Amino acid sequence: MTTAARNALLEVRELSVSYGDNVVVDKLSFAIHASEALSLAGESGSGKSQTALAIMGLLPPNAKVSGEVLFEGRNLLGAGNTLLNEYRARRMAMVFQDPMAALNPYVTIGNQLRRILLNHGLADGAEATRRALAMLKRVGLPDAERQYRAYPHELSGGMRQRALIASALIAEPQLLIADEPTTALDVTVQAQILQLIAELRRENNIALLLITHDLGVVWTNSERLMVIDKGRLIEQGATREVLANPSQPRTVQMVTAAGGFLSASAPRQATSPDGRPKELLEVKNLTVTFTERTGGRRKRLHAVQDISLSIRPGETVAIVGESGSGKSSLARAVVGLLPEAAGTVSLLGTNLHRMVGSRTKSIRRQMQMVFQDPVASLDPAMSTGSIIAEPLLVHEPSMSRAGRERAVAEMLVRVGLTADLKVRYAHELSGGQAQRVAIARALIMKPAILICDEAVAALDSSVRQEILGLLQAEQQRSSLSLLVITHDLSVVQQMSHRVMIMYMGRLIEMTGSHELFRRPRHPYTRLLLDSVPLARRSRAADLAAATGEPASILNPPAGCVFHPRCAHMIDRCREESPQLEHTGTGAVACHRAAELDLSS
Amino acid sequence: MLRYALMRVVGAIPTLFLVVLVAFIMVRAAPGGPFDTDRVLPAEVAANIERAYHLDEPLPQQFRRYLTGVLRGDFGPSFRYSDYSVAELIRGALPVSVKLGVLAMALALCAGISAGLVAALRRNTLTDRVVSAIAMTGVSVPVIVIAPLLVLFFAVQLGWLPAGWSSSGGGSRWIMPIIALALPQIGFIARITRSSMIEVLESEFIRTARAQGLATATIVRYHAMKPALLPLLSYLGPAIAGIVTGAIVVEQIFGIPGLGRLFVQGAQNRDFTLVLGLVILYATVIILLNLVVDLLYGVLDPRVRRT
Numbered sequence: 001m002t003t004a005a006r007n008a009l010l011e012v013r014e015l016s017v018s019y020g021d022n023v024v025v026d027k028l029s030f031a032i033h034a035s036e037a038l039s040l041a042g043e044s045g046s047g048k049s050q051t052a053l054a055i056m057g058l059l060p061p062n063a064k065v066s067g068e069v070l071f072e073g074r075n076l077l078g079a080g081n082t083l084l085n086e087y088r089a090r091r092m093a094m095v096f097q098d099p100m101a102a103l104n105p106y107v108t109i110g111n112q113l114r115r116i117l118l119n120h121g122l123a124d125g126a127e128a129t130r131r132a133l134a135m136l137k138r139v140g141l142p143d144a145e146r147q148y149r150a151y152p153h154e155l156s157g158g159m160r161q162r163a164l165i166a167s168a169l170i171a172e173p174q175l176l177i178a179d180e181p182t183t184a185l186d187v188t189v190q191a192q193i194l195q196l197i198a199e200l201r202r203e204n205n206i207a208l209l210l211i212t213h214d215l216g217v218v219w220t221n222s223e224r225l226m227v228i229d230k231g232r233l234i235e236q237g238a239t240r241e242v243l244a245n246p247s248q249p250r251t252v253q254m255v256t257a258a259g260g261f262l263s264a265s266a267p268r269q270a271t272s273p274d275g276r277p278k279e280l281l282e283v284k285n286l287t288v289t290f291t292e293r294t295g296g297r298r299k300r301l302h303a304v305q306d307i308s309l310s311i312r313p314g315e316t317v318a319i320v321g322e323s324g325s326g327k328s329s330l331a332r333a334v335v336g337l338l339p340e341a342a343g344t345v346s347l348l349g350t351n352l353h354r355m356v357g358s359r360t361k362s363i364r365r366q367m368q369m370v371f372q373d374p375v376a377s378l379d380p381a382m383s384t385g386s387i388i389a390e391p392l393l394v395h396e397p398s399m400s401r402a403g404r405e406r407a408v409a410e411m412l413v414r415v416g417l418t419a420d421l422k423v424r425y426a427h428e429l430s431g432g433q434a435q436r437v438a439i440a441r442a443l444i445m446k447p448a449i450l451i452c453d454e455a456v457a458a459l460d461s462s463v464r465q466e467i468l469g470l471l472q473a474e475q476q477r478s479s480l481s482l483l484v485i486t487h488d489l490s491v492v493q494q495m496s497h498r499v500m501i502m503y504m505g506r507l508i509e510m511t512g513s514h515e516l517f518r519r520p521r522h523p524y525t526r527l528l529l530d531s532v533p534l535a536r537r538s539r540a541a542d543l544a545a546a547t548g549e550p551a552s553i554l555n556p557p558a559g560c561v562f563h564p565r566c567a568h569m570i571d572r573c574r575e576e577s578p579q580l581e582h583t584g585t586g587a588v589a590c591h592r593a594a595e596l597d598l599s600s
Numbered sequence: 601m602l603r604y605a606l607m608r609v610v611g612a613i614p615t616l617f618l619v620v621l622v623a624f625i626m627v628r629a630a631p632g633g634p635f636d637t638d639r640v641l642p643a644e645v646a647a648n649i650e651r652a653y654h655l656d657e658p659l660p661q662q663f664r665r666y667l668t669g670v671l672r673g674d675f676g677p678s679f680r681y682s683d684y685s686v687a688e689l690i691r692g693a694l695p696v697s698v699k700l701g702v703l704a705m706a707l708a709l710c711a712g713i714s715a716g717l718v719a720a721l722r723r724n725t726l727t728d729r730v731v732s733a734i735a736m737t738g739v740s741v742p743v744i745v746i747a748p749l750l751v752l753f754f755a756v757q758l759g760w761l762p763a764g765w766s767s768s769g770g771g772s773r774w775i776m777p778i779i780a781l782a783l784p785q786i787g788f789i790a791r792i793t794r795s796s797m798i799e800v801l802e803s804e805f806i807r808t809a810r811a812q813g814l815a816t817a818t819i820v821r822y823h824a825m826k827p828a829l830l831p832l833l834s835y836l837g838p839a840i841a842g843i844v845t846g847a848i849v850v851e852q853i854f855g856i857p858g859l860g861r862l863f864v865q866g867a868q869n870r871d872f873t874l875v876l877g878l879v880i881l882y883a884t885v886i887i888l889l890n891l892v893v894d895l896l897y898g899v900l901d902p903r904v905r906r907t
Contacts, residue, residue, distance in 0.1 A: 056811050081816065088813030096811075101804040105903060106826045115822055119814045151902040167812065 008070075009034045009207050010055070010092070010175055015067035015077070017050045017059065017231075024050045026231040027067070034174065037201065037208040039218035039225045039239060041254065043460040047231035048211045052177050055209075056094050057084040071175075089116055093168035097180035099160035103152040109136070109163045110148035113170050120171055132170065139166040140196060156549050157323075158189035162196065169200060176201070179211045186322035187487060189549055191531040194221055213460065215243060215254045216532060227251050250462070257461030257490060279349075280481050281311045281334070281367075281449055286343035288329045288505075292554060299554050303329040304341075305505045311449065314479035318486060318496035318513075320528070324553055326505035327485045331453050334483070335369050347448070365395050368442035372454040374434035378426035378441075385422030388412070388440045395445060407444060415440045416470060432463035436470070443474060449481040450474075456491060468494055489532055493517065498586075501525050504553055504561040511586035519599040521588040523566045526598040560591065568592055605895060612887045616880065620670070623879040624663055627872050634679035634870045653679060666873075670880065676873040680866075686877040689862060697851070697858035701843050704778045708785035708839065713829070715786070716793025720828075721820070723798060731790060738787025743846050747780040747853045765855040777854045781846050785839050792835055797828040826900070833897055837890040844882055 008031035017025040025047040032038050042048045053059045055069050057076060069077040071087055096102040104112055113132035117123040123131055136144040139162040152160055161181065168176060178197060182190035194217055201208055210222050218225055218239055225239040227248065235248045246252045288304035304326040311317050321327040333341035336356030345352045347366055353359050371377040378387055388408045392399055399407070409419040415436040426434055435455065442450055452471070456464040468491065474480050484495055492499055492513060499516050501509040501524065509522040520526045548565045551557050557564050563573040572591050580589040590596070635641070635649050650656045654665060669676055675686035712735075719731040754776060755763035762773050800806065801824055809819045851860035859878060866874035898904050 058807055058810055085813040085815065088811055090813065094808075094811040096804065096808060098804065102808045104805040104809070104823050104827075106901070107823065111822075115814065115818070116812045119812075119818050153903050164808075167808075171813075 007033060009036075009072065010209070011068075011070040012051070012055065013068040013070065015051065015054060015069065016065065017047065017054055018064045019062060024231050025054065028228065028231065028233060029067075030226060030233075030236075032175065032207050032209060035201070035205040035207055036224070037210060037222035039210045039212060039222040040228060041212055041215055041218060041225060042228040043213055043250075043254070043462065045230075046228050048213075048228060049179050050231075051228075052094065052179050052209065052211050055177060056088065056092065057081075058094075089168075089171040089173065090120060090122075091173050092175040092177060093171065093173040094177045094179065095161075095165055095168045095181045098184045099157065099164045100152060100184075102164055103160060103167075105152055108149050108151055109155070113163075113167050116167060116170055122171060132166075135166045135170045136163065139163070139169075139200070141166070157185050158192060158549050161185060161189075161193050165193075165196065165200070169204070169206070172204065173206065175207045175209065177209045177211070180213065181210075182217060183212070183214065186549075187489075187531040188322065188527055190217070197221065213254070215251075215257075219243065227254070253462045253465060257464060278312065279310045280313045280315075280347065281483075282308075282344075282346045283310070283334060284308045284344045284346075286330065286333055286341060286345070288326065288333050288338055288341050290340055301553055302505050302556075303553070304333065306343075307500075307502075307507045309500060309507075309510075311481045311483060313448065313481055314475060315498070316475065316482040316484060316496045318484045318492045318499045319502060320486060320489070320492055320499055321502035322487055322550065324504070324550060325502040326553075327487075327502050328453055329505075330502070331369070331451050331483065331485045335367055335451060361395060365391070365445040366448045367451065368445055368447040368449075369451045369453065370435070370438050370442055370455045372457050374431055374438050374458070375426050375429070377438055378434060380426050382425070383422060384412075384424050384426075384429070384437050387426075387437060388422070388444055391441065391445050411440045411444050415443070416466070430463075431459050432466065435459065435463075435467055439467075439470065439474075446478070447480070449483060451483045451485070453485045454487070455484075457486070457488065464491075471495070489517075489528065501528070504550055504556055506561060506589065507580060507587075508562065508589045509586065510580075510588075515585060521583075521586070521593050521596070521598065522562075522590050523568050523596070523598065524562050527565070560589075568596055604898075605891065608891050608894070612891075615887065616883055619883045620667070620876065620880060621663070623876055624666070627867075627870070627875050628659060630870065632870050634872060636870070653677075666876070675877040675880075678871055678874050680869045680871040680874070686873050689874060690859065690877060690881060693857060693859045693862050696856060697847060697860060700774070700777060700781065700851070700856065700858060701847055703774065704781035704847075705785070705839070705843055707778055708782040708789055708843075711782070712786040712789025713793050713832070716790040717797060717820075717828075719790065719794045720797035720801065728794075732794070735787040735790040735794075738783045738785075739791065740787075741784075743780055743784065743849045744853070746783055747776070747850060750776050750780055751853075765857070777850050777856060780853075781843060781850045784846065785842055788835065788839065788842075789832060792832055793828065796831045797824065800824045800828045803827075830897075830901060833893055833900070836893045837886070840889045841886050844886065 011031040013029050015025055015028045016023065024045075028047070028051060030038065030040075040048050040051060050059070050063075054063075054065055054077065057079060059065065065077055067077060068075045071091060076084060076087060103109070107115075110129070110132050113135060114128045117128040117131060122128075133144055133148050136148055141147045141159060141162050147155060147159065147163070152163070155163065161184075165181070176197070181197065182193050185193060197208070198221055200206065208222065210218060212218060222239050224236065225242045226236040227234050227242070227250065229248075229250050235242060235246065235251050242251065243255055246255050286304055286307045287302065290301045290303055292299045292301045307330060309317065319327045319330060329338065332338050333343075334345055336345075336352065336354065336359060339355060341354055345354075347363060350363070352363060356364060378384075382390075385405075385408050388411055389404045392404050392407060408422060412419050412421060417433060417436050417440070421429070421433065421437075426437075429437065439450075450471070455471075456467050459467060471482060472495065475482060482495065484491065486492060496513050499511055499513055500507055501522065503524050509520070509525050511521070516525065517529065520529060551561070551564060559575045560566070560573040560578050563569045566573065570592065576591070578589045578591045580587045581593065583593075633655070634653075635646065641649075647656070654662060657665070666676065675690075678684050678686050678689055681689065715731045715735065719728040722728050751763050754761045761776055765773055806819060806823060809823045814823075847858065848860035848863055850856070851858045852864050855861070859881070862874065863878045865871070866878065
């Protein structure tokens with residue numbers, strides 16, 4: 001045993017996990033020393049979460065394990081619950097990806113924390129209550145007394161993750177295993193949670209095993225980085241070195257996906273074929289109002305407020321916003337899926353009916369949509385071939401059966417699939433394959449505009465690049481217009497000519513892609529940019545402004561909706577809602593746009 | 601919540617009206633009448649009787665007359681037991697049936713939940729298989745088969761329990777009817793509890809609790825029990841209906857003087873008012889208990905509490 005290994009807090013030796021013949025972790029070895037942070041990065045299915053579960057002894061009974069998991073020299077792999085429970089919570093603790101699912105919906109936050117202390121005999125009665133409350137305060141829960149009595153569903157996503165972190169740290173462990181702790185959160189909230197974990201680690205000398213698919217989050221949070229693929233270690237070293245000079249192609253892909261836009265340049269503005277720009281799609285004063293019932297009272301919820309936009313042939317416009325910003329409602333209203341929409345949508349100068357069912361067939365085929373969850377958006381009872389062929393039956397009824405089959409086969413090849421995939425069903429496809437099928441189904445109509453609602457958000461970084469590449473190739477080929485709905489700035493950088501930023505249903509900034517990254521004009525845009533961890537390394541500025549989460553859209557703040565979170569807020573912002581002011585290349589809705597310089 | 605309860609009660613009125621209407625039509629559509637006997641009555645006498653009970657009026661008018669009476673709380677006289685009103689007959693039989701139903705329900709809940717929990721916690725062991733097999737038997741074998749078998753075994757063969765009902769008999773006369781009535785419900789409840797507990801134990805928040813180093817007993821008691829038992833609430837409605845209808849058979853088999861037996865006799869005798877009165881009672885009980893179950897859901901599940 002080497003000295004290093006002897007001093008290690010946790011040492012994993014030749015860990016293998018398999019299910020039947022399927023080996024998901026293959027002889028993985030590593031060590032973590034006291035108060036050190038190690039990142040374990042990999043794409044989905046790489047075995048990173050399985051490794052974490054193996055360490056905690058939480059693998060399902062049908063998993064076969066071999067190797068050793070030594071905590072301060074004691075092997076815990078295969079140990080019974082009695083021994084494991086002496087280590088869990090008190091020496092090593094775990095934070096999971098989805099705090100909504102990981103917290104018990106039937107027990108108050110406070111009681112979930114208290115129970116840990118009581119069960120381990122660390123405190124009793126009033127003392128347990130006091131410590132649980134203190135812990136909630138330490139993880140930065142505002143109004144902790146109230147949250148103590150709240151149920152998980154009453155908290156926002158970020159608050160839930162804080163509560164989950166509190167539950168992991170309440171018994172003062174020496175090692176924290178965080179499995180994708182910020183993946184389920186919005187980007188601005190993600191940055192706050194990462195900062196919180198870093199602070200708590202420093203204060204309490206806790207070692208961290210950070211498990212993630214997003215190389216962006218490892219930057220500020222770990223000294224060492226291990227990249228695994230198919231259960232095997234492919235690259236490791238000091239975090240900064242690996243990120244600066246990744247040697248494996250898989251690592252390069254992951255670095256690009258995490259924040260490669262710093263070096264990449266935005267696509268050039270497309271010109272329409274005949275040289276003069278002509279609007280393809282125009283949306284004017286679109287408003288979507290839902291009526292929500294809470295406690296018997298009706299409340300009007302403005303999901304989208306008075307938004308106008310236009311797209312030219314061959315152009316890509318990105319709509320960026322966090323969850324609840326109204327970006328998906330906007331997309332669905334444009335396609336004609338929302339009866340609650342008001343305003344006008346016109347295609348090549350023709351005003352469209354509000355609902356898709358009342359639009360003419362030729363209009364309908366011009367506008368196609370691709371959704372976030374590819375497998376769920378395909379009919380599980382239909383084969384791939386018939387899914388792609390179905391639109392032809394409707395829109396080209398005169399086409400012969402052989403003609404349809406030829407068209408489907410061609411389309412499959414065009415989206416990068418093999419023709420023999422046409423007999424498969426959605427559940428037999430990988431996420432990337434299913435999304436290609438969804439794109440094929442849309443493209444077979446030869447649409448003028450494709451609306452992609454978070455079309456790559458559920459995909460691994462390598463697959464994501466391929467799908468984005470496919471969409472760009474299609475755009476080159478037929479001057480297809482793209483309306484890209486996303487929360488991911490790297491998608492914006494790679495794909496779009498123009499960007500619109502939405503916050504709580506309002507358009508707050510509209511600008512060219514180049515401008516966005518170089519010279520954001522709205523403080524919220526700046527916050528979004530700063531929330532991408534890899535982007536922040538070039539800026540000394542810390543996330544001073546990144547406090548709070550978007551207010552409930554049912555109770556929007558008076559004045560500027562962003563003012564409670566804004567670092568540049570003045571009195572006027574509290575009272576007066578800023579109008580969208582058009583400037584040379586774009587537009588911004590901020591009282592202080594003229595005086596603020598937010599450029600990097 | 602009070603407003604919600606009130607709206608539900610108001611919403612139940614059309615349902616009740618429909619139930620009464622359909623029952624009224626069906627009893628009348630059945631061949632025969634309350635005063636048919638082997639002897640042929642002189643036409644004049646028959647006409648007199650029919651006039652006395654307003655059976656000579658057109659059906660819509662009879663229905664209107666009946667409904668007005670019900671609204672005033674008058675369920676009319678029994679056609680067969682001429683000395684009694686329907687209300688008096690029901691009042692006499694009600695306590696026995698309520699006691700039988702409540703005890704059977706209590707037994708079904710206790711036994712069903714315990715069996716289901718044990719099976720879930722010892723999943724795929726011999727215990728689990730035995731419990732599941734018994735539950736499946738309870739679910740699939742009807743009361744009409746179980747009750748005579750119980751009598752044959754415990755009363756005739758072993759002689760431990762009385763075979764039927766005796767007005768003087770003590771507590772032992774209740775045992776077999778309660779078991780016979782509860783058995784199918786025990787089966788359903790055990791199966792629901794088992795599958796829901798297994799589902800809860802596989803959920804992510806239980807994995808969190810395990811990661812927190814909580815003892816298995818603590819996890820079951822504090823984290824798994826409530827979510828595992830909630831689905832039972834929505835089964836309580838059908839369970840109550842099952843007990844009510846099961847009681848009709850059980851009371852008949854064991855000769856218990858309860859509402860069920862009254863109902864069967866009423867139907868056989870074409871005692872129109874008695875049958876209708878019982879239908880209204882059953883429907884009201886089932887609607888009200890379902891309402892109570894729905895309100896309980898709101899109390900127990902924090903996620904639906906606010907709305």
